[in-house]
Amino acid sequence: MDDTRAILENAVNGLLMEEVTQKLLHESEEGAFAGALWAKLEAQGLIAIFDGLENPFLLAGAIIRACGRQALPLPLPETLVVHAVLPDELRNTLGTTPIALAETVAREGSSWVFGRAAFGRQSTNVLGLYDGTLIFARKAELAGKGEAIARDPRDTLRAAAVETATPKHDLTALAAMMRASQMAGAIERVLELTVRYATERVQFGKPIGNFQAIQQQLAILAGESAAATRAADAAWEEADRGGNVRIAAAIAKARAGEAAGKAASIAHQVHGAIGFTAEHVLHHFTRRLWTWRSEWGHESHWHGELGRHVLMLGAEGLWPDIATPA
Amino acid sequence: MGAFSFEPLTLPDAAERLRAEVRAFLAREMAVIPAVIRAQSWSGSDAAFSRKLGAQGWLGMTWPKKYGGHERSMLERYVMLEEMLAAGAPVGAHWIADRQSGPLLLRFGSEAQRMEHLPAIARGERFFCIGMSEPDSGSDLAAVRSRAEKQPDGSWRVNGRKLWTSGAHVAHCMIALLRTSTESKHGGLTQFLIDMKTPGISVRPIRDLAGHSHFNEVTFDNVRLPATAIIGQEGQGWSQVTAELAFERSGPERFLSCFRLIAEMLRIAGKNPGERATAAFGRLYAHLATLRRMSLSVAGRLSRGEDPALEAAMVKDLGALFEQDIPQLAHDLFGIAPDAHGARDYERVLAELTMASPSFSLRGGTREILRGIIARGLGLR
Ligand SMILES: Cc1cc2nc3c(=O)[nH]c(=O)nc-3n(C[C@H](O)[C@H](O)[C@H](O)COP(=O)(O)OP(=O)(O)OC[C@H]3O[C@@H](n4cnc5c(N)ncnc54)[C@H](O)[C@@H]3O)c2cc1C
Numbered sequence: 001m002d003d004t005r006a007i008l009e010n011a012v013n014g015l016l017m018e019e020v021t022q023k024l025l026h027e028s029e030e031g032a033f034a035g036a037l038w039a040k041l042e043a044q045g046l047i048a049i050f051d052g053l054e055n056p057f058l059l060a061g062a063i064i065r066a067c068g069r070q071a072l073p074l075p076l077p078e079t080l081v082v083h084a085v086l087p088d089e090l091r092n093t094l095g096t097t098p099i100a101l102a103e104t105v106a107r108e109g110s111s112w113v114f115g116r117a118a119f120g121r122q123s124t125n126v127l128g129l130y131d132g133t134l135i136f137a138r139k140a141e142l143a144g145k146g147e148a149i150a151r152d153p154r155d156t157l158r159a160a161a162v163e164t165a166t167p168k169h170d171l172t173a174l175a176a177m178m179r180a181s182q183m184a185g186a187i188e189r190v191l192e193l194t195v196r197y198a199t200e201r202v203q204f205g206k207p208i209g210n211f212q213a214i215q216q217q218l219a220i221l222a223g224e225s226a227a228a229t230r231a232a233d234a235a236w237e238e239a240d241r242g243g244n245v246r247i248a249a250a251i252a253k254a255r256a257g258e259a260a261g262k263a264a265s266i267a268h269q270v271h272g273a274i275g276f277t278a279e280h281v282l283h284h285f286t287r288r289l290w291t292w293r294s295e296w297g298h299e300s301h302w303h304g305e306l307g308r309h310v311l312m313l314g315a316e317g318l319w320p321d322i323a324t325p326a
Numbered sequence: 327m328g329a330f331s332f333e334p335l336t337l338p339d340a341a342e343r344l345r346a347e348v349r350a351f352l353a354r355e356m357a358v359i360p361a362v363i364r365a366q367s368w369s370g371s372d373a374a375f376s377r378k379l380g381a382q383g384w385l386g387m388t389w390p391k392k393y394g395g396h397e398r399s400m401l402e403r404y405v406m407l408e409e410m411l412a413a414g415a416p417v418g419a420h421w422i423a424d425r426q427s428g429p430l431l432l433r434f435g436s437e438a439q440r441m442e443h444l445p446a447i448a449r450g451e452r453f454f455c456i457g458m459s460e461p462d463s464g465s466d467l468a469a470v471r472s473r474a475e476k477q478p479d480g481s482w483r484v485n486g487r488k489l490w491t492s493g494a495h496v497a498h499c500m501i502a503l504l505r506t507s508t509e510s511k512h513g514g515l516t517q518f519l520i521d522m523k524t525p526g527i528s529v530r531p532i533r534d535l536a537g538h539s540h541f542n543e544v545t546f547d548n549v550r551l552p553a554t555a556i557i558g559q560e561g562q563g564w565s566q567v568t569a570e571l572a573f574e575r576s577g578p579e580r581f582l583s584c585f586r587l588i589a590e591m592l593r594i595a596g597k598n599p600g601e602r603a604t605a606a607f608g609r610l611y612a613h614l615a616t617l618r619r620m621s622l623s624v625a626g627r628l629s630r631g632e633d634p635a636l637e638a639a640m641v642k643d644l645g646a647l648f649e650q651d652i653p654q655l656a657h658d659l660f661g662i663a664p665d666a667h668g669a670r671d672y673e674r675v676l677a678e679l680t681m682a683s684p685s686f687s688l689r690g691g692t693r694e695i696l697r698g699i700i701a702r703g704l705g706l707r
Contacts, residue, residue, distance in 0.1 A: 021555035061480050081547075093497065129328065184624065195704050195705065195706065198706060199705065199706065206368070209373040209706040210706075210707075212694075212698070214706075215697065215698065215701035215706050216694065216697045216698075216701070218700075218701055218704055218706060219643070219696075219697035219698075219700035219701050219704070220697070222329075222330065222640065222700055222703075222704055223640050223643055223644045223700070226330060226332055226620065226637070226640055226644075227616050227617075227620065227644060229332065229611075230332045230616055230620050230623065231612070231615075231619070233334065234509075234616075234619050235336050250608075250612070251611070251615050251616060252610065252611045252618070253425075254608065254612040255612045255616045258612075287603075299609070300605050302608065303604075303605035303606070303608035303609045303612070304601065304604055304608055304613070305608065305609030306607070306611045306612055307603070307605050307606065307607040307608030307609075307611070308604060308608075309608070309611070310592070310607040310608060310611045311595065311597055311598070311599070311604060311607060312597075313592075314592055314593075315590070315592040315593045316523050316588040316589075317414040318588065318589065318611075319413075319585070319589075320594065322412075322611075322614060322615060322618060323345070323408065323409075323618075
């Protein structure tokens with residue numbers, strides 16, 4: 001791991017661990033914008049990382065995973081992905097302002113409608129993809145509020161004037177990688193919370209973590225966490241190498257999405273009733289896992305794409321493809 | 327940050343160059359080997375094939391030259407192994423000697439033991455078996471009862487029974503874990519290097535559910551071993567065997583056992599098997615690619631001299647689940663019955679691996695034992 005990456009990764013982990021309190025999560029989920037925290041992220045240099053840093057994708061992946069670990073209720077992951085796909089001349093005009101990322105774009109008369117825009121209400125800037133072209137609006141207006149069960153904004157924005165550009169990278173793939181890394185981070189956190197709870201909660205005179213049935217469940221959760229993290233990180237590594245990002249993204253999103261479902265159910269089972277309450281911190285992560293796994297292509301979508309790739313490779317082509325120098 | 331980590335690994339150029347050599351070799355050698363034999367993977371034994379690998383310099387690859395090794399890197403060896411397994415090469419005869427007996431002797435063996443056995447293993451001429459399990463000692467390995475008693479002249483007399491000993495019928499030697507003292511459960515165990523031709527040893531094949539006799543019962547009836555048969559220190563058997571098991575848990579064989587079935591499934595599927603089958607292949611691919619990345623990461627750490635025992639257990643646990651999913655998936659997708667005598671390769675390979683699959687989460691440490699190791703790594707035990 002190179003030094004810049006280690007330093008920035010530590011910075012983001014440290015900062016978010018301190019700042020993203022449960023209070024902040026509650027307030028954000030009630031509609032507040034954590035603007036003060038955004039300013040701190042700016043000050044730490046965590047936003048403009050596509051400005052000449054080496055291996056920016058690896059770094060982006062690490063930052064996004066850290067955001068997932070803390071359930072950061074701000075569009076830092078989305079903004080990084082937008083920076084990655086926009087042509088330099090357009091990106092250079094944006095500074096470090098938060099940017100919303102829309103999952104759908106449609107035309108309605110003379111205006112453009114951005115659907116399921118993550119953190120739409122917190123930004124006038126929004127990016128989406130229409131027919132392979134990037135559609136970017138600087139002065140989008142809020143046309144409808146929505147929120148997934150993550151309770152992070154998923155809004156509808158409308159704009160009359162837009163700029164268009166050819167994507168520098170595959171936006172759908174990078175957005176899928178973003179959700180995969182957020183899931184990997186959140187699963188790591190869920191594992192930590194669940195292991196800790198299992199050592200603290202006492203029933204039948206001993207910590208429930210002493211029961212083999214609980215240990216076996218936590219071992220499964222750990223395996224899913226490791227798989228999600230390796231699959232997600234690998235996709236960003238592939239992007240820096242200029243390899244087949246589409247396939248790596250598909251693997252990452254599909255594998256992390258599968259892990260997300262298993263992780264959430266094991267974590268809740270081990271936590272018992274307390275983990276089912278609004279008061280407990282667990283649901284901030286599990287609700288996001290259930291949201292993220294279905295955004296930017298759920299597992300079966302990416303399984304289909306990967307499956308077509310495998311069928312094209314055929315019986316003799318599969319192994320050479322799997323073992324291609326990564 | 328956490329209890330475990332899976333750092334990325336990029337294979338060095340030397341390893342990728344070797345891959346091309348191995349593929350060219352396999353293209354020549356594998357054409358004549360039937361699909362159902364390829365499906366047996368590292369359970370399939372072919373002494374002639376083992377000697378060919380020895381001649382290529384692909385056994386004992388990482389060992390010092392003075393012991394007949396080739397001083398190649400662990401990552402080169404990893405690549406050679408994964409290519410063999412993906413092709414379904416019959417590597418079973420030398421597998422145990424190359425993977426664990428040789429490394430064990432390098433680490434704990436006497437100079438005489440090393441000089442006598444390592445060059446022969448590296449030539450593909452000496453095969454080993456593992457005598458750990460017994461009738462009353464499975465997961466609870468330290469419950470081993472087979473006894474070695476020291477004789478007044480310093481030699482040993484062995485009595486007892488080993489069970490499930492893979493390849494004992496073709497092996498020249500066994501590394502056995504024997505009880506040399508009853509005073510302490512773990513402290514009373516010692517490892518011995520036993521010539522299988524020693525009088526008093528009998529090997530009885532055990533038929534498995536597929537009808538194969540890959541494993542055996544090995545009985546010791548007043549078997550006399552010389553004082554030099556001890557490996558390492560008397561009473562150190564437990565810690566030595568634990569180190570040995572680590573060699574056993576980390577390789578690509580822990581997720582590639584069913585690779586040949588995937589290939590046959592793709593042949594049956596053709597180019598357009600419908601949406602459900604397509605998605606199923608996609609899921610399989612995502613798992614396979616991720617497992618390989620995890621396994622490579624473990625290999626990278628081993629090659630840096632670290633001891634990623636927790637990560638290796640995680641890969642083996644996930645790998646066995648994956649391998650066992652594949653015959654199940656084949657069944658779900660195609661509705662063609664497994665048939666060991668069927669007309670098509672697919673039917674025979676599916677038969678072979680459907681019947682082999684229960685063993686994937688038993689051999690080398692059961693699923694429950696591995697998960698116990700993982701739980702300990704998480705701080706729960
Ligand atoms: C194909 C094959 C090849 C083999 N080759 C060899 C060989 O070459 N040499 C050799 O020495 N051995 C060999 N073995 C034996 C293998 O190592 C044992 O099968 C394994 O250690 C498990 O022991 P067991 O079968 O006695 O099962 P048991 O230990 O009796 O276990 C039965 C069940 O109980 C569970 N269990 C046991 N203890 C616990 C616990 N503490 N907590 C929770 N669950 C538990 C197990 O996980 C398993 O599900 C081979 C086995 C197979 C299947």
